[in-house]
Amino acid sequence: MIMAEAFRLGIAGLGTVGVGVVKNIQQHGDLLAARCGRRVEITTVSARDSSKDRGVDLSAYDWVDNAEDLANSNSIDCVVEMIGGSEGLALNLVRNSLSKGKHVITANKALLAHHGAELAKLAEDNNVSLAYEAAIAGGVPIVKALREGFAGNDVQAVFGILNGTSNYMMTAMRETGRDFDEILKEAQDLGYAEADPSFDVDGDDAGHKLALLAAIAFGTKPDFKSLEMTGIRGVTAVDIAFATELGYKIKLLGIARRVNGKIMQSIQPCLVPENSKIGRVDGVFNAVQVEGDYVGSGLIVGRGAGEGPTASSVMSDVIDLARGINVPTFGIPANDLKDPEWIDQGETVSGYYLRLDVLDQPGVIADVSAVLRDHNVSIESFIQHGRDPDQSVALVMTTHEAKQADIKAACDAIQTLNSVNAEPCLMRIEPLE
Numbered sequence: 047m048i049m050a051e052a053f054r055l056g057i058a059g060l061g062t063v064g065v066g067v068v069k070n071i072q073q074h075g076d077l078l079a080a081r082c083g084r085r086v087e088i089t090t091v092s093a094r095d096s097s098k099d100r101g102v103d104l105s106a107y108d109w110v111d112n113a114e115d116l117a118n119s120n121s122i123d124c125v126v127e128m129i130g131g132s133e134g135l136a137l138n139l140v141r142n143s144l145s146k147g148k149h150v151i152t153a154n155k156a157l158l159a160h161h162g163a164e165l166a167k168l169a170e171d172n173n174v175s176l177a178y179e180a181a182i183a184g185g186v187p188i189v190k191a192l193r194e195g196f197a198g199n200d201v202q203a204v205f206g207i208l209n210g211t212s213n214y215m216m217t218a219m220r221e222t223g224r225d226f227d228e229i230l231k232e233a234q235d236l237g238y239a240e241a242d243p244s245f246d247v248d249g250d251d252a253g254h255k256l257a258l259l260a261a262i263a264f265g266t267k268p269d270f271k272s273l274e275m276t277g278i279r280g281v282t283a284v285d286i287a288f289a290t291e292l293g294y295k296i297k298l299l300g301i302a303r304r305v306n307g308k309i310m311q312s313i314q315p316c317l318v319p320e321n322s323k324i325g326r327v328d329g330v331f332n333a334v335q336v337e338g339d340y341v342g343s344g345l346i347v348g349r350g351a352g353e354g355p356t357a358s359s360v361m362s363d364v365i366d367l368a369r370g371i372n373v374p375t376f377g378i379p380a381n382d383l384k385d386p387e388w389i390d391q392g393e394t395v396s397g398y399y400l401r402l403d404v405l406d407q408p409g410v411i412a413d414v415s416a417v418l419r420d421h422n423v424s425i426e427s428f429i430q431h432g433r434d435p436d437q438s439v440a441l442v443m444t445t446h447e448a449k450q451a452d453i454k455a456a457c458d459a460i461q462t463l464n465s466v467n468a469e470p471c472l473m474r475i476e477p478l479e
């Protein structure tokens with residue numbers, strides 16, 4: 047059988063993901079050739095430290111110290127950017143590679159969330175692809191599912207667990223009661239976390255991914271800067287225990303939903319029923335649910351981070367490009383991407399979990415209830431355990447549906463009561479099935 051010329055890759059970045067890609071190509075050479083109709087070859091690699099032992103044999107490849115040189119190489123058809131960061135080297139490398147007519151594959155959601163519209167246009171202008179399956183939810187093939195599999199649907203919502211590190215951490219906190227910092231270190235050692243792990247725990251990483259999902263779902267330019275984000279730092283062992291008692295788990299959810307022609311987009315820890323489909327997704331697993339007018343609802347679950355799963359997604363892009371498949375970056379021509387119109391988040395409606403640290407004195411519940419009443423917030427249930435008149439106790443309430451602006455104003459007022467000791471902890475309750 048005559049095969050076409052090899053599809054030649056230059057890989058920039060040989061950390062968790064880059065090394066996973068090298069291993070896959072070394073291990074699956076014949077399988078890839080059969081699937082692509084041509085061999086996939088690495089010609090050149092680059093990282094910071096050429097002397098580092100990375101556990102793979104790199105001797106057959108050219109090494110360049112400056113990753114930007116990959117953009118100018120005549121022996122590369124596709125640059126695989128596995129460095130990270132929204133600016134600097136990664137941005138220059140991707141811009142230059144596309145401009146020089148090279149395909150680009152990246153796992154870098156930060157880069158695309160900030161510069162996706164510009165880079166998509168650059169790819170189109172140069173008749174090459176900008177592929178990024180690994181950038182969203184690690185090993186979960188959600189880009190292909192949303193952009194191709196569900197392409198016949200008018201999509202109303204896309205939401206789910208988009209960060210493996212924080213889901214791993216909250217699962218471990220719930221199951222073992224161990225400390226936040228200790229579990230974060232474990233997630234870093236497992237290769238799940240970002241170079242700056244505050245991106246994982248403060249919601250930025252999930253936000254980058256949600257901005258890209260919203261772009262594909264709604265045909266809008268990725269708009270990370272307008273996104274409201276709350277991470278998991280404020281979620282305490284006490285909240286996890288109360289949520290469990292109420293039949294919920296706490297999940298960092300990314301939600302993008304079309305409401306009356308506008309878009310609601312948020313990243314925040316939410317209570318979800320523990321037996322709901324998303325509630326059962328624990329550990330490093332991610333889950334993305336798509337709601338479309340023909341498919342109804344579809345859920346895709348898989349490992350959201352780590353060497354193997356992420357390399358698996360990069361390889362799906364490699365195979366697509368080696369096969370000659372070229373799909374618009376965000377599903378429609380870059381020039382047709384619209385500026386998103388956001389809804390006023392204060393007008394969104396939800397049930398809430400509210401935990402207060404209060405003095406255990408007569409009249410406190412009456413005072414708190416009065417503030418909630420004055421802000422149109424109706425209490426569904428409340429829990430207080432134990433009794434200690436000299437100490438503060440946790441008072442937990444769940445509410446019926448309330449406007450976000452109303453309950454936030456109520457929290458501000460509650461915080462000024464003499465009997466309330468600390469900032470209230472407020473989380474949405476998402477009644478998922």
Ligand code: NAP
Binds near residue numbers: 093128181241
């Ligand atoms: P990583 O382990 O920290 O690896 C980063 C690589 O980039 C290293 O090989 C490093 O070189 C190289 N590098 C950094 N700065 C450089 C510079 N100035 N010049 C040349 N090389 C440089 O990161 P990773 O976890 O593989 O993540 C890579 C990308 O994939 C990021 O965009 C990340 O968001 C994304 N991603 C990661 C995962 C995951 O599970 N880890 C999942 C999905 C997406 P040295 O090794 O020589 O220091």
Ligand code: HSE
Binds near residue numbers: 211212240352
């Ligand atoms: N740090 C990211 C996570 C990697 O934990 O989900 C996958 O994008």
